[in-house]
Amino acid sequence: MPQRITIYSENNEFQHAEVLKRNREKRQKNKEFFVEGVKPIEQVMANRWEVTTLLHDKERSLSDWAKNIIEVSNAQKILELPSELMQKLSDKEETSELIALVRMQKDDLARIPITEPFLTVILDRPASPGNLGTIIRTCDAFSINGIIITGHAADVYDAKTIRASVGTVFSTPVIRVGSPQELLPWLERVKHELGTLQIIGTSAKGTKTLAQQDFKTPTVLLLGNETLGLSAQYKAMSDALVRIPIRGAASSLNVASVASMFLYEIERQRNERD
Structure with missing residues (x-):
């Protein structure tokens, strides 16, 4: 009692x-x-x-x-x-x-299931609790495997983050990790268990557009800081850097909007019938 x-x-x-x-x-x-x-x-x-x-x-x-x-x-x-x-x-x-x-639950990467169709989002130093919560909510909507937050970032357990996520922070594994380097053994394990794994970075200067990138294989998607973008280490880790074409006056998009566009395109490609 x-x-x-x-x-x-x-x-x-x-x-x-x-x-x-x-x-x-x-x-x-x-x-x-x-x-x-x-x-x-x-x-x-x-x-x-x-x-x-x-x-x-x-x-x-x-x-x-x-x-x-x-x-x-x-x-x-x-x-x-x-x-x-x-x-x-x-x-x-x-x-x-x-x-x-x-x-709190443990920040243990084992909480992320390594199952196909595999998709995990890594957030590089997200600064805004509102953006973080919105991204978590979007990831939950697309039933991805998990979310990893690295570096000095907004707190996933901040009341603003939880409110923006509408509670989906409790249904999708969200793991905090200190640095990209700490992820390397886990990434190798995922690749070994699934047979293949691509790491896709998002960048306004990407060499491919979102529509040109094939997302049908197991994927880790990297989303950068709202102001600074992806760190040099994450760019070096990426198999490809992918951009969203922008034709208006804005030079970039809000990271939560970028997440939504990428996740929708991944879902669209994976649901295509041959």
Whole structure:
């Protein structure tokens, strides 16, 4: 049975939830993060992430949905807060009915299934939580194998990232890795198990256009930083650099838009009938 605690002030339990929401270092130290919203919490539950704590407004009647989440969550603690404190924690105009504190999963590349048709996206130093969440949502829509984030990047466990992903961060494996070099043994393993693997970088100066590149074989897609693009190391690792033709005044596209275009083209090619 979970421990039920009623909170009347901004005590240690409240401050713990609040700091997980705003402080990346504390999230990483505690291996725990803040989740708000019906769809994200439903995805937490559906994909069996560990919920450590659930918070709700003690002055508000719980819906059947909230009662069910509390019943099946196996949360260690249920915190009951006055409306004023829930409002301070919530990012929504209408305060969320439930807030969850959730345990991080290990950054283990083994979480990415090596199965065909293989497609994994590697993000090189993504800076924007909004873009990161949108890319995760798009990747989930196309049922790719996994997402890898390398370098100094936006936090996948930032509340803004989770909100932009609409909770799909919990259904698609997202793994954080320090550098491209750390990926080399894993890339070799994928190539060995599948028999072949192409690494495709995205670049405004690519030698091929998106339509010219064949994506029917197992693929790793590299997406660069919003401002700096792909690092030199990733460009060197690429079997091809591919561009999206741009004819307007803009010199480049938003990285989330680039991800959508590439993933759609990959899906289109793989679904073509010979």
